[in-house]
Amino acid sequence: MFTRHHKVWPKELPKTMTLPKTSVFTNLEISARRYPDHTAIIYYDTRMTYQTLLDEVEALAGWLQNNGVKKGDRVLLYMQNSPQYVISYYAILRADAVVIPVNPMNRASELEHYISDTSATVCLAGVELAGFIAPLVGQTYLEQVVVAAYGTYVRQPTDLNLPAEVAAEPQPLKGPGLISWEDALNAGNSPAEHTAGPEDLAVIPYSSGTTGQPKGCVHVHRGVMATAVHRSFWNVTSVDSVQLCTLPFFHVTGMTGSMNSPIYAGSTMVIMTRWDRDVAGTLIERYKVTGWTNIVTMAVDFLSNPNLKNYDISSLVTIGGGGAAMPEAVARKLHTLTGLDYIEGYGLSETMAATHINPPDNPKAQCLGIPVFDVDSRIIDVDTLEEKGPGEVGEIVSNGPQVTVGYWNRPAETEAAFVEIDGKKFFRTGDLAYYDEDGYFFMVDRVKRMINASGFKVWPSEVESMMYQHPSIHEVCIISAPHEKRGETVKAVVVLTPEAEGLTTEQEIIAWCKEQMAAYKVPSMVEFVSELPKSPTGKLMWRALQEEEWKKQA
Template sequence: MFDRHHGVWPANLPLHLVLPQTSLYSNLAISALRYPDRAAMIYYDSPISYRRLDAEVQALAGYLQHRGVAKGDRVLLFMQNAPQFVIAYYAILRANAVVVPVNPMNRSVELEHYAEDTGATICICGQERFEAVTPLLESGRLEHAVVASYGDYVTEDTDLDLPAEVQAAAQPIDCGDAIHWSQALHAGHAPGELEVGPDDLAVLPYSSGTTGAPKGCMHTHATVMATAVQSVYWSHSTSEGKSLATLPYFHVTGMQNGMNAPIFIGSTVVLMTRWERRTAAKLIERYRITRWTNIVTMAIDMLADPEIESFDLSSLQNIGGGGAAMPEAVSEKLFKLTGLHYVEGYGLSETIAGTHINPFDAPKPQCLGIPVFDVDSRIVDTDTLAELGPNEVGEIITRGPQVFSGYWRRPEATKAAFMALDGERFFRTGDIGYYDDEGYFFLVDRVKRMINASGYKVWPAEVESLMYRHPDIREACVISTPHERRGEGVKACVVLVDGAAGRVSGEDIRDWCKDNMAAYKVPQVVEICDSLPRSPTGKIMWRALQEQEWPEAKAG
């Protein structure tokens, strides 16, 4: 067991946590019993109590079971941050089913993969995404949809700027296979017995590797419970605190820190559907927010507001997150403004958020942190897989109570994702890093081809797979390209089919991509090439293209 970091372990925290042996829904049931009248959520100045939250969860769970959802069935959750996301998430769990969170930026073609891969027949979506769901209902790929309008939960007057999706009134649904959210809740169906426990599947967040379409990460109630509970203890959060939820709930960091952890302790979440720095600052001041987990770009954006010093942010007790390294100059500005250090962490979809977090009393800049409760992380040689020592660069491997059980219906990918060391099963993260003499871990590079565009993870193989649907594309290779604002962006090198040259431009392909994939995946640059470099075995040499785009990468 790696223990080099025990010398900098946070004061007054145990090295080991005994985790609850219950379902995630049990956390909500207990908090609703303890704090029925406390606001579980405040949504643009409109509170929703724990009593109401649990009642609506039960009503929707009963409706799902009435529609045939049984234990272990997968249900798509295709929605932006809103009270309905939280209700739907816990209703699916209460119905003994499995949540499949889907990025609401995805298009119909992308959504179809999630439906086919999971076998899901029901989708719960925001009304602004219903247009992407409709083709799947028409084709029979999905049997039913529940459609929510976020503004229904803004019941109090507010001076806050509301996103367009929240301002929009509920629209009529002209589809026999779909029902409005309120109709589902008022259908009068009570759920049956809660049958799931810690070892049952709870959530299937999707992640991509270097090849193929996105893969579902199988997380049980126990693995999701692990990082939710660990997050609470590590941050010294209490039921009296308030969290600002700005990270998307479909993403594991937002899901755990902005939803599951606060519900576990019965605290209040102040929820935003879309990021807007001035609204966030107003909410911190208005509700005396104590905890804000974000991505670095959000913190940078807020601090860039020329009027930020006019807001009272003194209630904040901790600010942290990840997505990219926090620039030192921004960190210093944050400390000057709040007296708080930005605490960085590290985790993956496969670990349902954090495995490493910096100690709040001793963080290091541009650092992943130290392994948290009961996490054993090592560095191994990328070729021999032999364990390496401090300050030696290799692949980060990890094991702990939050590590997933494998990829959904991908036995070969699951096998490749794990290795044995010291008689234990470790997950291979695919990330290159090292740890220092004190046991702090640092990221150096990525084995995987993931592109980090302002905190959004773009997987080249997935974008390539979608681009191959274009009738005029013969070959496509996606790489990262320097981007002034995002740090790195997406570039596609494309070879056209015979006869398409001169007829199809890079801009034409970009327009097609905008119609068929989430905006953050769309290549900023499409380069039409006569050919792509190939290895002796015929594989496209993406690394050679990447080195041409980033000449310094070759030297590294």
């Protein structure tokens, strides 16, 4: 067991933690029983109590079961942050089913993959996204889509600037298999007894694959419970804590830090559907927000707001996140304004968020943190698997209660993702790092070919596989390019077919990509070349192209 970090472990916390042997849904049930009238959600100045939240979860779970959803069935959740997202997530778990969180930016080919891979027959979707998923009803496994209009949960007057998706008036639904949110909730269905336990399937977030299509990271209730409980204790969260929820709930960091952990503690979630730094400042001041989990680019945008001086943000007790290293100058500005350090952490879809977090009282800058409760992390040689010592660079491998049990329907990839050390299975993260004498881990590079654009992970092979569907593309190589705000962005180097040469433009390729894939995967630049560099064995030399691009931009 890696224990080097115990010398800097938070003094008020135990080094091991006994987890509840209940389902994640039970956390909501218990909080509603303890604090029925306490505010669970504040949504653009409209409050929802824990009792109301539980009642609506029960009603939707009843509808799901009455419409054929059985224990272990997968249900797509395709929404932006909203009360309906929280209700949907917990209703799926209440029905003993499995949440398939879908990035709201995903489009046609990505949605088809989720449906075919999980055999999902039901999707819970935001109204602004229904048009992308509705055409798949009857053409795939999908049979029904419950459509929610976020604005129907803004029931009190508000002076806040509402996002377009929230301000929009509900529209009548047209098409087979589409059911309104209200009709599903008001159907009068009650769910059967809840039977899911710690080892039953709970959530399958998808991680973009290194070899094509995204793969589902299978998490049982025990693993999802682990990060919810860990986060609550690490941040010293109580029923009176107030969490600003700006990270998307479909992503494991937002799911854990901004939804599951507050519900476990019975605290309040202040939910934003879209990021707006002025609305965030108002909400922090108005509702005395105590905690805010974000990504670095969001924190940088917030702290660069010229109107920031107009907001009282002194209620903040914890602020932190990840996605990229926090710039030192921005961290200093945060500390000057609030007296707080930005607490960085590290985790993956495969680990249901954090395996490492900086100690709140002793953080290090631009650092992944130390292994949290019951996590055993090592640094190993990528090829020999030999364990490394302090200061030596190698791949991070982790063992802990939150680590995935495997990839959905991919036994070979599951087996390749783990290595045995000291009789324990360790997950191979694909990230190169080292730890110092105090047990803090620091990122160095990636073993795998991946682009990190503002915290969104883009796997080039996945984008390439989708772009090969374009009739004008003969060959394509996806590389990263430097970007002032995002850190790095996506660039496509394309060889056109002979028929398309001189007729197809970069803009046409980009426009086509926007229809086929999530916005953060779409190449912001396209360069046409006559051929791509290849090794003597015919292997694409992507790294040479990428290094050339970064040198050119520098």
